[in-house]
Amino acid sequence: MPDLEDQLISLAPTIDWPPTPARLWGGAKQRRVEGAFRGQNRWALAAAAVLLIVATLLAYTPTRDAIADWLNVHTIFRRTEMPPPSPSPLPSGPPGRYLNLGTQVTLAEAQQGVPWTILLPASLGSPDAVYLQQPPSVPSGGEVSLVYVRSDIKASGLTGVSVLVTEARGRVDERYFQKTLGPGVTIEQVTVNGHSGYWISGRPHQFVITDAAGNPYPETLRLATNTLVIDEGGTLVRIEGDLSKDQAIQIARSMS
């Protein structure tokens, strides 16, 4: 009998949540217009009245700061005075640190923490950061993430990460697979070095893998980019990045 916590975790992907209302933000505005009592117009009028009062009061310079203090509007002023957008710097620290990949470790420590032999893609060289995550949020045996920053592969957003390779014991369960990938995503079956897998293109965000006991684990695709998933004899290897199918397969082929 699996542990109670494992059983609870395995329920997660099969909970029948009420459908999330579409566009909660745009919807908020629309609903406000419709609702007489909470109407947008009422708010707009109130806001306009307050602004008028504030503007009038602020016209008297001697008391400007005092009134601004009283109304606590300094931040608002400062925000409007902010310089125009400039490219934000990359986050400091090791690459991938904001991706919730677990604890940063050395490759040797990661290897000690998991029961399978970690596969490394020779074509990418040494990883720039290695992370280890242990259950319950990942399948039993743990999960290893290898982070690569390569100048010849475009980095994803501000993470600075070009390629993310994630390994865990498990398999793709087709019962869940298609359902959880989301719209606009295409899946293609592929074979790499005799191992079967899937090329998932579009902007996938989540899919489900199952551990040896059949418990499903929803996995977030961190970079939400094209993803190659290969079943390397019970170790599920996921390669995420702004990659073409050929590039991803080449990386997978170089794994040993």
Place this chain on the structure above:
Amino acid sequence: MEGRPADDSELISRAQRGDAAAYEEIVQRYQQVAFRTAYVITGSAADAEDAAQEGFVKAYRALGRFRAGAEWRPWLLRIVANEARNRVRSSGRRHRLELRLTEGFRPGDAAPSPEAVAVALDERKRLLAMVNALSDEDREVIASRYFLELNGEETAAALGIPEGTVKSRLSRALARLRARVEEAASA
């Protein structure tokens, strides 16, 4: 054609500079977890929708106070969960949360034997019914941690309790659930 998706901190700093489209994108990314968190607290989809909407509006207004580099999810969930709790409090009634399992996963896909699926489904339904039958406090912490898959910080934010309390509350809730499971097994 669109490029790579921006990451959260980039979107947030753009939203802080007044980029409404960036905030829209943030809402799209987090509306599901926000709505479901509110649902766990209110037990009603309609109340959860209101709470999530109001939460996103309040978060937008408070964007100036969000520190760069801070974790966005707990920050947002705290606001949404507060809205949800206010709604429960002001209406004076709380809907009993009834989580159910999807009947989904149609046969025909590659799947284990139908018997195995049926047995597993039965067991899962029984376990979920026991979670539903727990006290509000126990059910909320279990649902947050395991079903919404919130981490400790996010669970604390959703439940409005200190992070240190999450662990003890969770272990007490699990102990009570375990007792029910064992009781049912021996009956």
